[in-house]
Amino acid sequence: MPSDSVRTARLEARLTPDALAIVKRVAEIQGRSVSDFVVATTTEQARRTIEETCVIRLSLEDQRRFVELLLNPPAPVPALERAAQAHGELIQRQ
Structure with missing residues (x-):
């Protein structure tokens, strides 16, 4: 101080x-x-x-994996696609 x-x-x-x-x-x-x-x-x-x-601390390997997933995200699973569609419909109604 x-x-x-x-x-x-x-x-x-x-x-x-x-x-x-x-x-x-x-x-x-x-x-x-x-x-x-x-x-x-x-x-x-x-x-x-x-x-x-x-503060989240990641090992070097976890840092690499995190960046890899940010740069190359996996394809969305069907449940996520349904949720995004439902969200879009909800927002459009308002």
């Missing part, structure tokens, strides 16, 4: 005394305030979670 950013929002959390003691100890070990430690740690974990849930 950039040090020149302006902190304008507030977050409250209730911790057990044991959890608070751990957080205080780790912040002390890292030479940070409790607030700075909590902000940095939660922000990093949030970014990691977003990346893990929103």
Whole structure:
């Protein structure tokens, strides 16, 4: 987190005394305030979670297969053709 950013929002959390003691100890070990430690740690974990849930990682072989299917898609199956036709008819009625 950039040090020149302006902190304008507030977050409250209730911790057990044991959890608070751990957080205080780790912040002390890292030479940070409790607030700075909590902000940095939660922000990093949030970014990691977003990346893990929103970024799809493919092996090199899977990447090649994906591109191959994009460039040369298989012929549509009959059910897809029927669905496309039904969709077209539905849109035309509106």
